[in-house]
Amino acid sequence: MAQGANDYAALLNTNHEKWNEYGTSTRKHIEIISHQLRVEQIRPLMFAVARHFSIKEARKAFRLFVSWSVRFLVVGGRGGLLDRNYSVAAEQVGTGKITTAKGLEKLMADVVPSDAEFETAFSTARVSQNQLARYYLRALELQVSGEEEPELVPNDAEDVINLEHIIPSTPSDEWTIDPEMASALNKRLGNMVLLQATANVAAGNDGFAAKKPTYKKSKFALTVEVAKHSAWGLEQISERQKRLAKLATKTWPIVVA
Numbered sequence: 001m002a003q004g005a006n007d008y009a010a011l012l013n014t015n016h017e018k019w020n021e022y023g024t025s026t027r028k029h030i031e032i033i034s035h036q037l038r039v040e041q042i043r044p045l046m047f048a049v050a051r052h053f054s055i056k057e058a059r060k061a062f063r064l065f066v067s068w069s070v071r072f073l074v075v076g077g078r079g080g081l082l083d084r085n086y087s088v089a090a091e092q093v094g095t096g097k098i099t100t101a102k103g104l105e106k107l108m109a110d111v112v113p114s115d116a117e118f119e120t121a122f123s124t125a126r127v128s129q130n131q132l133a134r135y136y137l138r139a140l141e142l143q144v145s146g147e148e149e150p151e152l153v154p155n156d157a158e159d160v161i162n163l164e165h166i167i168p169s170t171p172s173d174e175w176t177i178d179p180e181m182a183s184a185l186n187k188r189l190g191n192m193v194l195l196q197a198t199a200n201v202a203a204g205n206d207g208f209a210a211k212k213p214t215y216k217k218s219k220f221a222l223t224v225e226v227a228k229h230s231a232w233g234l235e236q237i238s239e240r241q242k243r244l245a246k247l248a249t250k251t252w253p254i255v256v257a
Contacts, residue, residue: 007050011043021055028152029062036135036153039069045086045104048093053100060101060256066151067252068112073132074248075113075121085111101256115249122245123238126187134163137194137222140244143251144221150251164195164223166211166232174207177233185234190241193223208232 010016012034014027033039033046042065049061072082089107092098098107113121127133135153138161142150167175171182185191195218208231216227222244229236 004047004051008047011046011050018050022059025149025152026059026062029066032066032135032151032153033062033069036131037066037069037073038131039073041082042069042086044090045093048090049104052093052096057100061104063149063151064101064105064254064256067254068108070136070151070248070252071113071118071254074125075117081111105254105256112254115254118252119245119249122189122248123242125189125241127189127192128187130163133189133192134161134194136189136248137163137192139251140247141194141220141222143247162195162197164193166191166193166208166226167237168205170205172205172207174210181234185237188237188241189244190237190239193218193226194220195223 007018010018011030014031019027033042046065049058053061085108089098089104092107098104127136138153139151142153165186167177167182167185169186171177175182193215195214212227215223218224226240
């Protein structure tokens with residue numbers, strides 16, 4: 001019980017000494033699951049892996065868990081089925097039937113959303129929680145930049161990087177868009193970009209033409225791409241989100257490397 005308590009406490013504290021041998025990536029993966037994605041259903045399985053997997057296999061498993069968590073959040077609809085499958089997986093890890101991340105991948109293959117299912121859901125996703133939208137866009141940005149582990153976000157502090165809604169929640173008169181349509185499009189992930197904090201304040205509720213120079217000067221490649229458009233509405237948001245969806249399957253893979 002004492003050993004189990006130590007492992008469980010480590011899942012709630014990424015600075016715990018247990019993770020000293022696992023490396024920075026594992027600490028970050030646990031932090032993402034617990035504090036950025038804020039998912040709890042997977043915790044029994046994380047606990048089992050922390051207790052029973054070798055360090056090498058645990059590293060792979062925790063990375064896999066980030067991908068699973070993102071996919072379930074975007075696709076949705078798993079509910080009690082997800083609780084049950086995570087419990088079964090945890091039991092098999094605890095009894096030694098599964099000892100590798102590859103074994104977990106195979107066990108959950110029919111449960112975790114496939115690339116096709118994930119891409120389809122991501123292409124139309126609306127994200128109401130800003131911390132999730134910021135994490136998704138930051139990870140996608142790292143994917144475009146060629147990072148080896150794009151799901152790891154090194155600096156997502158709100159005072160440094162802000163989330164900007166291109167079509168704002170309360171559009172100014174410069175936006176020739178129906179308020180109901182604006183409300184429907186505001187939370188689409190394709191309508192959101194990352195900006196440095198000061199640039200975000202400058203953009204405000206301005207029309208698209210006024211915002212474009214700010215986007216064009218951004219250090220984020222996915223934000224700069226938006227400035228290539230001459231107008232912004234449903235068509236452009238849908239087109240951009242389909243591009244992001246294709247990147248998403250690579251950013252959060254479900255095949256153990």
